[in-house]
Amino acid sequence: MVRLGSHMLKNVANFECCLSLRICILxxxxxTNIAALSECVHLVKLDLSGNQITQLPNVDFWKRFEKLQLLNLHDNNMSTRQHVIGLSGCPSLYALTLNDTPLSLRGSYRHCIVNSLWSLKALDKHVISDEEIIEVCLYPQEPFKIEIKLVMKIISKINQIQAMYSPTLVIQRWIRGHLTRKILK
Incomplete structure (x- = not known):
């Protein structure tokens, strides 16, 4: 195990000799570059959060990490999906953090990551639901359509709450009901 958090490290060049390393907290x-970790193939947990990483290595790099289950990359500088696409080569990655990165601010970020990494069970400290996987795979939608549905859902909920608790609307509903019953008699 190596725990070198907050030590102002700029590279990981000396880690290539740590062949049996299982837990690495940096x-x-x-x-900015983690290529030297390529020989640490026995890693189970790798914490690189809070660094200045802008792009991760390619698929071939990550294929070697057959035991890697936990990877913390939050609070780094990855800004596009292409910067993290290599993670799809990591065969047993269960939990990943990418929150507080420019990438995490993009629309459909979570859905793209979830459907790129099949072994993933948690993203950004939230368990991945079946709905997240199925929604994107079976029902891909444009961001505009998704937003319109969200707006309609919010407006509907506001109307429901207002109808239940607004004294004016309650009185109007009662009067309309009374007048309708009077007419139908």
């Missing part, structure tokens, strides 16, 4: 440093 959070809150100034690391």
């Amino acid at each position: 959070a809150n440093n100034f690391i």
Whole structure:
């Protein structure tokens, strides 16, 4: 195990000799490139959060990490899906954090990541639901349609709440009901 968080490290060049390393915590440093970790194939947990990583290595790099289950990359500088696409080669990655990155601010970010990494069970400290997987695979939608549905759902909920608790609307509903019953008699 290596725990070198907040040590102002700029690279991981000396880690290539750590062949049996299983847990590596390098959070809150100034690391930009992790290529030297390629020989640490026995890693189970890798914490690179709070660094200055802008792009991750390719698929071939991650295929070697057959035991890697937990990967923390939050609070880094990855800004597009292409910067993290290599993670799809990691065969047993169960939990990944990418929150507080420019990528996580993009629309449908979560759905893209979830459907790119098949072994993933949790993303950004939230368990992945079946709905998230099925929604994107079976019902891909344009962001505009998704937003319109969301707006309609919010407006509907506001109308429901207002109809239940607005004294004016309650009185109007009662009067209309009374007048309708009077006419139908």
